[in-house]
Amino acid sequence: MADKKIGASDYLALGLYAFAGFGLEVVLSMLLPLLFGIGGSDYTLIHHCIHWTLTCILWGSMAMFLIRLSRKKYSFDIMKLNETPDSKGWLLAVVVSIIAIAVTTIVWDGFKPVQEYNGIVEFIFQNVYYMFEAALILLTIAFGQKLGETLIKRGGLPFGGIFLALTWGLVHIFLQGGQTGVYAFFMSVLYGLVYILLKKNIRYSYMMIAIVFVL
Template identity: 35%
Template sequence: MDHIGYALYAFGGLGIELLLILLETKIYAIPSESWNTGQNILHWVITCSLWGGIGYLLAQKPPPIQRKPLSALEIFLLLFFASISVGITTVMWGGFKPAAEFTSMGHIDFLIQYVYYAAEAFLLFLILAHGQHGAELLLKKQTVIPYGGILLALTWGLVHVFTQDLFTGAYTFFQALLYGCAFSAAKKNYLFSYLAILFMFML
């Protein structure tokens, strides 16, 4: 299968959570917003397990890895895109996101949710990596244009318009583009790219 297909599989993996929520709301007979701590934790654990399994399978066919060290300009760009992302999220949340979540959640909820974020960020990274490489194979050349970010925006970003609202969808769409820019700035280095996306997604 081509790498665009792998990227779409990763996106489909994210969508499994929606099916899980539908099943859980049927079982609990209450909407997800009304779940108690135990129900939320169980949901996150199951979701992380599913995402981890899907991510592991898709990571078995990785695009070529860039191992060259980053230049000063690339480090600056990486920090620049990350700063924009965190700044927008801080405005959206009316404060520093982790602090707001820690205040509104218990210690255990907070910890497990951030493990959940790490699992989701891994699938986002796979969409970026496979999407970018797939586009470059089609173009028959490497490019700094964040095609992986564009694919992420058109899938994970736009779906938030339907699952949440237009404003959240626009925010997620733009964040996906920033993730793609960070991925390109990191020279597609897996470690730097994933850590940057994780940082931007969590904060």
């Protein structure tokens, strides 16, 4: 399918599919307590590790499916987004990332990895889980950015970050409350800025977003 035949609705669909991928964990969170026979609040370390592992499998499968779908059906191969960012872009991306990490540190009342640390096994599993979540975050941004640029015909604006904020960011309000939702909304825009500043380079953007997400 030629790129000129692809409309904004196609990129909207891809972005919503990526956003829906986060919901797979919600479904899993409803099923696992039934299988384990205990509530989520009573999970032991092994239960949490199983949850994180299965979530990673679901998210990884969804990410691979969307990358393949966008390439074959919509002629949008995000793996070929490999333009090299300039020094100014790198500098600004680092500044935005430092701001994001600083905000996270304030919200968490301390450095996030330290605040979350509860043993090496949990630390490893949880951060691998974050890596997969960062992949879906990046896909949502990439498709949202393409949507915005198709509609408005103007690059340089963080359409992807705004799209992420209006989906993944806002849903945090309903699931985790207003304060967390506002934080997720704000961080979404910052992730989108990093994506733009790094010339939409999928590899560099993932690396930076994943680092910020973990820290």
